[in-house]
Amino acid sequence: MKILVTGGAGYIGSHICKELKKNGFDPIVFDNLSNGYKKFVKWGKFIKGDLKKVSDFKKIKKIKFKGVIHLASNIEVGESYKDPTKFYLNNVTGSINLLEFIRLNKIKNFIFSSTAAVYGELKDNSKPIKENFHKEPISPYGKSKLFVERILEDYSDIYGINFCIFRYFNASGADSDVEIGESHIPETHLVPNVINACEMNKLVKVFGNNYKTKDGTCMRDYVHVSDLAEAHVKGLKKLIKNNLKKKNYFNLGSGKTYSVLEVINAVSDYKKKKVKFKYVKNRFGDPSILMSNIDRAKKILNWTPKRSNIENIVKTSYQWYLKNNI
Ligand code: UFG
Numbered sequence: 001m002k003i004l005v006t007g008g009a010g011y012i013g014s015h016i017c018k019e020l021k022k023n024g025f026d027p028i029v030f031d032n033l034s035n036g037y038k039k040f041v042k043w044g045k046f047i048k049g050d051l052k053k054v055s056d057f058k059k060i061k062k063i064k065f066k067g068v069i070h071l072a073s074n075i076e077v078g079e080s081y082k083d084p085t086k087f088y089l090n091n092v093t094g095s096i097n098l099l100e101f102i103r104l105n106k107i108k109n110f111i112f113s114s115t116a117a118v119y120g121e122l123k124d125n126s127k128p129i130k131e132n133f134h135k136e137p138i139s140p141y142g143k144s145k146l147f148v149e150r151i152l153e154d155y156s157d158i159y160g161i162n163f164c165i166f167r168y169f170n171a172s173g174a175d176s177d178v179e180i181g182e183s184h185i186p187e188t189h190l191v192p193n194v195i196n197a198c199e200m201n202k203l204v205k206v207f208g209n210n211y212k213t214k215d216g217t218c219m220r221d222y223v224h225v226s227d228l229a230e231a232h233v234k235g236l237k238k239l240i241k242n243n244l245k246k247k248n249y250f251n252l253g254s255g256k257t258y259s260v261l262e263v264i265n266a267v268s269d270y271k272k273k274k275v276k277f278k279y280v281k282n283r284f285g286d287p288s289i290l291m292s293n294i295d296r297a298k299k300i301l302n303w304t305p306k307r308s309n310i311e312n313i314v315k316t317s318y319q320w321y322l323k324n325n326i
Contacts, residue, residue: 001024001025001026001066001067001240002025002026002028002063002064002065002066003020003025003026003027003028003065003066003067003068003069003236004028004030004060004063004065004067004068004069004107005017005020005027005028005029005030005044005068005069005071006030006031006051006068006069006070006071006072006098007031007035007036007070007071007072007073007113008027008028008029008030008031008036008041008044008046008069008071009029009031009033009036009037009038009040009041009046010031010035010036010040010071010072011171011180011181011182011183011184011225012071012113012168012171012225012228012229013029013031013036013040013069013071013072014036014040014041014042014180015175015180015225015226015228015229016069016071016228016229016232016233017029017041017042017043017044018042018043018175018179018180018229019226019229019230019232019233020043020044020232020233020236021043021044023233023237025066025233025236026044027043027044028044028045028047028060028063028065029041029044029045029046029047030047030049030051030059030060030072031046031047031048031049031072032048032049032050032051032072033048035074035075035184037183040180042179042180047059047060050094051072051090051093051094051095051097051098052089052090052093052094052097054097057097057101060101061101061105065105065107066107066109066240067107067108067109067110067111067236067239067240068098068102068107068109068110068111069111069113069232069236070095070098070110070111070112070113071113072090072094073087073090073091073094073095073113073144073145074086074087074090074091074141074144075115075141076141076184076188077117077139077141077142077285077286078188078283078284078285079141080139080140080141080144081139081140081284081285084140087140087141087144088140088144088147091141091144091145091147091148092144092147092148092151095112095148095151095152096151099151099152099155099161102155102161103155103159103161107161108160108161108162108239109161109162109163109236109239109240110152110161110162110163110164110239111163111164111165111166111232111235111236111239112148112149112152112163112164112165112166113166113168114145114146114148114149114165114166114167114168115141115142115145115167115168116129116167116168116169116170116221116251116253116290116292117137117138117139117141117142117145118135118137118142118145118146118149118167119133119134119135119136119137119142119167119290120135120136120137120138120142120287121136121138121287121288122134122287125287125288125289125290125291126289127291127293128255128291128292128293129251129290129291129292129293130251130293130295130296131167131249131250131251131293131296138285138287139285149165152165153247156246156247160246162239162242162244162246162247163239163246163247163248164232164235164236164239164244164248164249164250165247165248165249165250166228166231166232166235166250166252167249167250167251167252168223168228168252168253169220169221169222169223169251169252169253169254169290169291169292170189170190170220170221170222170223170253170290171223171225171228172189172191172222172223172224172225172313172317173191173222173224173225173226173307173308173312173313173316173317174225174316174317174319174320175225175226175316175320176226176307176316178316178319178320178323180320181316181317181320181321181323181324182225182317182320183324190220190260190263191222191263191267191313191314191317192317192321193205194263194264194267194275195267195314195317195318195321196321196325197275197276197277198267198268198271198273198275199321199322199325201276202276203276203277203278204264204275204276204277204278205277205278205280206260206261206264206277206278206279206280207260207280207281207282207283207286208279208280208281208282208283208286209279210282211282211288211289212288213259213288213289214259215259215261215262217259217260217261218259218260218286218287218288218289219257219258219259219288219289219290219291220257220258220289220290221253221254221255221256221257221290221291221292222254222258222263222308222310222313223252223253223254223292223305223308224254224305224307224308224312224313224316226307227252227254227303227305227306227307227308228252230303231250231252231297231301231303234301234302234303235248235250235301238300238301244300248300249296250294250296250297250300250301251292251293251294251296251297252292252294252297252305253291253292253294253305254292254294254305254308254309255291255292255293255294255305256291256308257289257290257291258310261277262310263310263314264277266310266311266313266314267314267318269311270311270314270315270318271318
């Protein structure tokens with residue numbers, strides 16, 4: 001069964017392709033390589049294409065796809081405040097073009113990668129976030145993903161597309177075989193930045209220590225990228241077998257949170273080396289705590305995040321860092 005994976009040359013997309021192949025699917029990657037790498041496409045065909053260019057869809061129009069997993073998008077929250085146009089064009093216009101392709105080609109099964117950023121800053125963030133919580137994204141990035149969720153609902157109601165929306169919390173870690181991993185340029189994410197600081201004997205910048213959390217630094221819910229990949233394949237199989245509702249929403253996280261300082265300590269513990277840091281001013285648009293409630297994914301998809309403890313996230317990220325940088 002052929003599955004179209006937009007953004008399949010990227011960090012999360014490549015892990016999903018590996019999991020698809022393992023489960024007997026044939027992933028076909030459609031990616032413009034703006035954030036992905038051709039060398040990450042190891043488990044199926046690669047087609048260079050940009051979702052914003054309708055003419056690029058000609059390259060895939062003859063292929064019979066059983067489903068689509070749509071990841072291709074800009075993802076960096078900070079950048080979205082500086083260049084919202086880029087986010088709306090890539091994330092929203094690109095998704096509409098893709099949905100039109102799907103509608104015209106009568107593809108029924110669709111998976112959309114969304115984000116915890118759709119929830120925004122909650123009034124009471126001590127509670128784990130459930131899928132039905134109020135959604136008021138603060139960043140253009142979060143808004144762009146929520147707009148696509150809404151458009152997708154209309155496509156489902158009116159054109160009969162069945163979907164799973166997966167709202168990722170903080171994707172992290174790397175493939176246990178160290179074949180693929182996180183490689184953003186520039187790197188903005190916490191775990192690779194701490195590892196880089198540890199190896200290069202540099203200071204990690206900690207964005208703020210005045211949040212209402214136990215140690216004053218932001219708390220996030222880190223979920224291993226291979227656990228994310230597994231959830232996608234479970235969702236896809238159920239969509240194909242008609243074992244889900246038409247419209248499905250799932251948080252994908254670990255259900256646990258760690259502060260920035262706890263992540264730094266986890267890297268120190270792994271390397272048995274003190275990682276130095278300094279406090280700098282708060283990063284604009286960072287909510288203090290993001291913690292998932294993942295009961296729905298556990299119950300309906302029979303999914304559990306088996307690899308998402310912080311020790312394993314640090315270990316696999318470190319192995320990937322060393323493979324690429326030493
Ligand atoms: N942080 C630092 N120093 C750094 C990097 C990050 O202190 O060098 C802090 C951030 O301020 C934040 C935390 O570490 O409090 C995590 O930051 P990341 O940049 O690793 O991740 P984000 O939480 O900003 O965002 C990620 C994805 C988004 C997604 C979000 C959902 O990049 O796409 O998780 O939780 F929406």
